[in-house]
Amino acid sequence: MRRQGALLGLGVILFFLLGHLLLPISFASADAGEKKLIFDKAKLLTEEEYAELNTMANEYAAKRDTDFIILTTNNDLNLDVVLITEKFYDTQAPGYDKPHGNTAILTLDMKNREVYLAGFYKAEKYLDDERLDRIRSKITAEFSEGNYRLGFEKFIKTSYKYMGFEPGVDPDNILFNVGFQVIAALVMGGLVVGIMAARTGGRVTVNRHTYENARTSGVVDREDRFIRTSVTKQKIEKSSSSSGGGGGGGGGTTSGGHSHSGSRGSF
Amino acid sequence: MNVIDYKCPSCGSGMVFDSDTGTLTCRSCGRQDNIEQTSDPLGQRTASANEVHEYHCTSCGAVIVAEAETAATTCSFCGSAVVLGDRLSGKLAPGLVIPFSISKEKATQAFKKWCRNGLLTPNKFMEANRIKGVTGVYVPFWLYELHNKVDVQGHATKVRTYTRGDYRYTETDHYDIYRRLQLDYVGVPVDASERLNDQLMDRLEPFPYNQLKSFKTPYLAGYVAEKYSYTDEELLPRAKNKIRDYIEESISASVKGYTSTHLTNKQIDTRVKNTDYCLIPVWLFQYNFNRKIYTFAMNGPTCKVVGKPPLSKVKISAWFAGVFGVTLLALELISWSMGGGFL
Numbered sequence: 125m126r127r128q129g130a131l132l133g134l135g136v137i138l139f140f141l142l143g144h145l146l147l148p149i150s151f152a153s154a155d156a157g158e159k160k161l162i163f164d165k166a167k168l169l170t171e172e173e174y175a176e177l178n179t180m181a182n183e184y185a186a187k188r189d190t191d192f193i194i195l196t197t198n199n200d201l202n203l204d205v206v207l208i209t210e211k212f213y214d215t216q217a218p219g220y221d222k223p224h225g226n227t228a229i230l231t232l233d234m235k236n237r238e239v240y241l242a243g244f245y246k247a248e249k250y251l252d253d254e255r256l257d258r259i260r261s262k263i264t265a266e267f268s269e270g271n272y273r274l275g276f277e278k279f280i281k282t283s284y285k286y287m288g289f290e291p292g293v294d295p296d297n298i299l300f301n302v303g304f305q306v307i308a309a310l311v312m313g314g315l316v317v318g319i320m321a322a323r324t325g326g327r328v329t330v331n332r333h334t335y336e337n338a339r340t341s342g343v344v345d346r347e348d349r350f351i352r353t354s355v356t357k358q359k360i361e362k363s364s365s366s367s368g369g370g371g372g373g374g375g376g377t378t379s380g381g382h383s384h385s386g387s388r389g390s391f
Numbered sequence: 392m393n394v395i396d397y398k399c400p401s402c403g404s405g406m407v408f409d410s411d412t413g414t415l416t417c418r419s420c421g422r423q424d425n426i427e428q429t430s431d432p433l434g435q436r437t438a439s440a441n442e443v444h445e446y447h448c449t450s451c452g453a454v455i456v457a458e459a460e461t462a463a464t465t466c467s468f469c470g471s472a473v474v475l476g477d478r479l480s481g482k483l484a485p486g487l488v489i490p491f492s493i494s495k496e497k498a499t500q501a502f503k504k505w506c507r508n509g510l511l512t513p514n515k516f517m518e519a520n521r522i523k524g525v526t527g528v529y530v531p532f533w534l535y536e537l538h539n540k541v542d543v544q545g546h547a548t549k550v551r552t553y554t555r556g557d558y559r560y561t562e563t564d565h566y567d568i569y570r571r572l573q574l575d576y577v578g579v580p581v582d583a584s585e586r587l588n589d590q591l592m593d594r595l596e597p598f599p600y601n602q603l604k605s606f607k608t609p610y611l612a613g614y615v616a617e618k619y620s621y622t623d624e625e626l627l628p629r630a631k632n633k634i635r636d637y638i639e640e641s642i643s644a645s646v647k648g649y650t651s652t653h654l655t656n657k658q659i660d661t662r663v664k665n666t667d668y669c670l671i672p673v674w675l676f677q678y679n680f681n682r683k684i685y686t687f688a689m690n691g692p693t694c695k696v697v698g699k700p701p702l703s704k705v706k707i708s709a710w711f712a713g714v715f716g717v718t719l720l721a722l723e724l725i726s727w728s729m730g731g732g733f734l
């Protein structure tokens with residue numbers, strides 16, 4: 125009976141775990157005091173797409189205390205994409221917690237077809253250059269193919285996801301993948317029960333020493349003749365940090381004095 | 392005379408082998424005869440060479456119901472212990488026997504205890520109150536002594552890696568290896584009964600060979616015994632097959648210390664040094680559960696039980712859910728402690 129109690133407890137824990145999993149879907153609250161987070165000056169989104177994306181950005185912002193901002197521009201003044209981003213931050217003073225606060229910005233320069241990702245304050249810490257590089261490499265293809273809305277959505281979702289991992293941790297580590305965790309747990313359950321079931325019929329408890337006459341058995345003759353040594357050498361690949369699209373250029377500091385992380389590339 | 396019985400010299404009642412004292416015992420007057428010191432009645436008679444199809448109980452004269460493999464049983468009419476002498480002499484004479492050393496009651500208790508320990512068996516089964524039949528059977532086994540000369544040749548490597556400058560170097564030392572092993576296996580048991588499942592019998596091992604005795608028929612009095620259905624020559628392939636894995640393991644153990652080994656030539660010369668015909672005590676249990684009969688076998692001296700019990704779907708699911716939950720929770724905690732967040 126005590127075993128049943130323990131199992132019941134486990135069931136309750138499982139229920140909460142599942143509940144936890146489904147939580148992000150169930151909380152799609154309406155636009156109560158929505159902030160403008162999408163600045164689509166290049167008019168890449170339809171009215172509906174804009175509204176949908178802005179609502180989504182607001183939702184995710186609340187979960188990470190960080191504003192996720194999308195900025196598109198035709199860049200008539202032909203400014204550098206990093207400069208556009210920094211100027212935007214200095215003048216608009218975005219931030220979830222306060223003006224000039226926690227912000228992650230995606231800037232799309234349609235003139236030079238360049239994309240820049242930047243993280244300020246909490247986002248600078250949780251979305252460092254390397255993580256921004258990874259996010260950029262995941263979304264660049266969407267921009268190249270003109271799927272802007274999808275690219276923006278991916279940016280918000282991936283940034284949100286990565287900010288759930290402590291700085292310095294590999295967010296793509298398979299251990300953090302819930303699907304992997306569930307499959308590993310299923311395999312483990314199957315394995316344990318399978319072994320238990322297989323052992324119910326009685327185990328084989330003899331091994332090679334059971335019937336061996338130890339006094340007369342063993343290696344009676346051996347030879348290990350060295351023939352030759354072969355050597356191969358391989359150049360050690362330096363891990364290339366910025367990938368694809370003529371990327372490069374990490375973070376910096378705005379003229380207003382706000383330090384940020386960054387990842388730049390073309391699409 | 393093909394039927395041997397054991398009449399008490401004091402009172403004339405039938406005597407049986409008593410597993411607790413290891414003596415031939417009279418249940419009426421309590422007389423106990425040491426088996427090793429008395430002469431075996433089998434030795435004094437010359438069993439008839441021609442095959443006998445009908446045996447009569449020497450006590451009551453009834454026909455003894457016995458299958459073709461049976462070498463000892465009890466008369467179903469009067470209960471006297473009878474041994475069918477012609478099935479235990481000549482070519483069929485066992486050399487060795489491990490006598491029963493625990494009583495039927497103790498064996499049944501041990502079996503009930505085993506039933507209670509099943510983690511996946513239904514609770515009803517664990518109550519163990521429907522044991523239908525308990526039979527003590529002397530099962531015929533061949534014990535082989537097999538001497539093996541093993542010669543192996545092959546190629547092995549030792550690999551080191553180190554970095555110097557911008558390069559990673561891999562240095563591989565190549566060796567030609569040769570091993571000669573002498574592997575002697577003594578008392579490799581192969582069950583020679585046709586009736587009993589080979590896999591079941593294999594799992595019963597090991598048998599305590601320190602309890603081996605020279606065969607004498609009184610050890611069988613009161614129990615069922617079978618004669619072998621297959622000769623030692625016929626079963627040699629099974630014996631060789633049993634030691635095959637042991638030989639492979641010994642070979643691998645002899646070439647340790649390398650990064651990789653590849654054997655190109657392997658020669659195993661197996662010689663049969665000796666075979667013994669031995670009767671080994673096994674308790675057979677018939678268990679009636681949900682209108683199905685389950686058979687279990689118990690190693691007579693060690694009480695090890697083998698046989699597939701029924702499995703409870705409820706318990707299997709519960710264990711699966713439990714292990715699944717604990718693993719998932721553990722993985723979550725690991726990922727959380729690594730900074731991955733809780734889901």
Ligand SMILES: [Zn+2]
Pocket residue numbers: 399400401402403404417418419420421422
């Ligand atoms: Zn007596």
Ligand SMILES: [Zn+2]
Pocket residue numbers: 448449450451452453466467468469470471
């Ligand atoms: Zn009778």
